[in-house]
Amino acid sequence: MSVQPLPAAGPARMPSAHLAVQTPAVRKGGVRIVDAVKIYGAQDAGILAVDHCTFDVPPGEITVIVGPSGCGKTTLLNAIAGFHSLSSGSIHLDDEMLCGRGKLKAEPGPDRIVVFQNGALFPWKTNIDNIAFGPIMQGRMSRAEAYDKARDMMADAGLRGIEQNYPGEISSGVRRRVEIVRALMNNPKILLLDEPYRALDSLTKSVMHEALLEIFYKNRVTIFFITHDLEEAIFLGHRVVIMTTRPCKPKKILDIDIPHPRDYSVLTTKRFREFMDETAAAVHEEAIKAFAAGEKER
């Protein structure tokens, strides 16, 4: 199969110009969660999903949240993204209050972009239409500018040749990469990834991890990553936050001092095993609690 050459773009096109812009002098995208509480249903009779949760997501780093399925991690992510309100507490992004006293629901916006568990590329738009969607909707770029930038970014991410294909025509691994490029098009301060690799097989997953790190090293965008896979968490994260099961609050916060850039050889190092040993028991304990709670509900 021959790869289609890029159609000539406008004369003023400077390759990779956006990369230079995106290397910030001051790192941005730090999130501070203070005393966050979320109760579903009535205040007194509802279900406590998030219980006085306080931690920081350092700017320019990868923070991974680990916890059993259904523990309330996604609730926290939804509060940051602005899909749900908090019951009390506050969330700040850099110096800006997203939600807190008097305004318990944040507004969704292009500074915090979510990559969804099952993927949310619009199947009715071609890959390039998907990627150019954000800036056009925000009125930040003209159509021509947006498509030029989208084409550059796709080429940069090794996605050349599938611009005019629909998401349904490419493999699920490539779809995730397109979705991350769609997010990066908007120069977000933080990427919120909600178990994005859950549905992938473990081999594809390992390729995706390295691809994600590569994107991170290039863009230095803050990443908030939710998973239930401890190995994935330690491999990717600067910081790993282990959550208790419902209600969700940090049980253990670890700073992973394995130096970046990392690749798959890290998995066999002694330091990596030490982190696994240190955390496996804590995660397992929560998994058992979650399992028992699930049994009771049924």
Add this chain to the structure above:
Amino acid sequence: MTETELNELRGLNVGRAVISDSGYQATSLALSMYRLAQWLRSPRPYLMLIGFAGFLGFWYLSVEVWKLPRFAEMPGPTQVLREWFSTDPTYGLSIFVEEYYLHIWVSTRRIAIAFFLATAIGVPLGLFLGCCQSFKKNAFPVFELLRPVPPLAWVPLAIVMFRGSETPVIFLTFLASFYATALNTMLGVESIDVSYVRAASCLGAKRWQVFRHVIVPGALPFIFTGLQISVGVAWFSLVAGEMVSGQYGLGYVINTSYTMVRYPTIIIGMVTLGIVGYVTSAAIHFLGDYMMQWRTRELALGGDR
């Protein structure tokens, strides 16, 4: 490792082997031609012919050869065909008679008007029902109560409400279509994964942009299912309406031929209905394929969604 193998590893050419080799992009025409060729190569058209032959053979044998008692009054296939293709038909209706096309034209025009109205009112109403929960709570129970009332039960009211012979028939035809379209559109909106709406709002889309770029295209597969059903039930209630009132149309042909004992003409009317009905339904299907390229391609290429 070759470029092809590399791309395969990256998953870049999944499902693209047939159509977009060497970067060639499929147009809807090319895709339709491709599917037609595939269809002709498959055993399906020949099995279909066997089916038709079996049906006609049974009809021929039971009426004209064995002369079974139940079929005593039935016209046989040769009689019908002779009448249908006769330049001087015994009962006055064949493909060489101008009136035959007038009947087809009148019926098709009624379908077109009713179907257009049903779509123009049903789709926006369905979208609104799907988007606005409080409106749905008000309007949907009424809708659900009226929907099971068969169009035939509306015949007397339609005649009382509308003057002339044309508008009652169009009203009856419209009614069934409208329910099918509105209901499916509503279900289409409700079927949209909330992630798409959230993703759009993350990317900075305003409310109406979400509506235009997510809700409408997301509901489109259901809308077209609705339109398929809609055009089917439109023919159904059209014939019912034409049997009761009107001076032209295929339903009228069938009914008057019955009262005037022109049995072959009944069959001609029925077969014509079948053919015209099939053509309208295929046209909607084709339009759907054209408007939902993404879906057509996914299905044609065996995409994994």
